[in-house]
Amino acid sequence: NAGVTQTPKFRVLKTGQSMTLLCAQDMNHEYMYWYRQDPGMGLRLIHYSVGEGTTAKGEVPDGYNVSRLKKQNFLLGLESAAPSQTSVYFCASGDWTLAKNIQYFGAGTRLSVL
Amino acid sequence: GQNIDQPTEMTATEGAIVQINCTYQTSGFNGLFWYQQHAGEAPTFLSYNVLDGLEEKGRFSSFLSRSKGYSYLLLKELQMKDSASYLCAVRSNAGNMLTFGGGTRLMVKP
Numbered sequence A: 001n002a003g004v005t006q007t008p009k010f011r012v013l014k015t016g017q018s019m020t021l022l023c024a025q026d027m028n029h030e031y032m033y034w035y036r037q038d039p040g041m042g043l044r045l046i047h048y049s050v051g052e053g054t055t056a057k058g059e060v061p062d063g064y065n066v067s068r069l070k071k072q073n074f075l076l077g078l079e080s081a082a083p084s085q086t087s088v089y090f091c092a093s094g095d096w097t098l099a100k101n102i103q104y105f106g107a108g109t110r111l112s113v114l
Numbered sequence B: 001g002q003n004i005d006q007p008t009e010m011t012a013t014e015g016a017i018v019q020i021n022c023t024y025q026t027s028g029f030n031g032l033f034w035y036q037q038h039a040g041e042a043p044t045f046l047s048y049n050v051l052d053g054l055e056e057k058g059r060f061s062s063f064l065s066r067s068k069g070y071s072y073l074l075l076k077e078l079q080m081k082d083s084a085s086y087l088c089a090v091r092s093n094a095g096n097m098l099t100f101g102g103g104t105r106l107m108v109k110p
Helices: none
Strands: A004-007 A010-013 A019-025 A031-038 A042-049 A065-067 A073-078 A087-094 A109-113 B003-005 B009-013 B018-025 B029-037 B044-049 B053-057 B060-065 B070-075 B084-092 B098-100 B104-109
Touching: A004 A087, A019 A031, A019 A087, A019 A109, A031 A073, A042 A065, A042 A073, A042 B084, A042 B098, A073 A087, B003 B084, B009 B018, B018 B029, B018 B084, B018 B104, B029 B060, B029 B070, B044 B053, B044 B060, B044 B070, B070 B084
Parallel strands: A010 A109, B009 B104
Antiparallel strands: A004 A019, A019 A073, A031 A042, A031 A087, A065 A073, A087 A109, B003 B018, B018 B070, B029 B044, B029 B084, B053 B060, B060 B070, B084 B098, B084 B104
16 A cells, blocks of 8 residues: 655755656545645645646745646656755645545655755 | 644653644634644644534544634543644635644653
8 A cells, every 4th residue: 555655755956956756646536735844834835736637836836846647646846946945845645535635645755955 | 824823842741631732714714634743754644623523533532613713632641652743734615725734743751
């Protein structure tokens, strides 16, 4: 039971470099989310998707792009990394069919931008 | 917008009971969630309230008062493994998105 899988787990970037974070879920969930978690600030929503081919902005979308080409995958891209993007990134998925729409989280990606 | 407040840190003794409070202000309430997050790990779902009252699940209970914008998570018979951060999150009617509080770090001491 893989659930939500994020790759990579750790990454160090230099300012200006680009990278893509991959999130994959095997629960057939319609909804997927990208959050960042910084000390003392809780989880903040970056972008989300309500289904294949759709994306929408969350609370802190600037500097990030996303794509949902396949239902099971949700990619988060940083085109030109900045030190302010040093954070722990979590992906989550959920489904309204259970009314509650519990979000299930991946293990996180720890990103440092130097 | 939404505003969610919870204490930053709490300390309790093994075997005791602890209550973690969460207050919120939101436009269009559509459910409140509690998640547990151990250091360096992913958040995991604990409880969900959408109607007023108490939801009990084993050693954990969660209470909601919509009129007061208030919830609490009650942990009974504390164990050392309960040392973790507890995240309060509110879902609004505007889409299926959660807004999280900053989390409460609970330390359980012997």
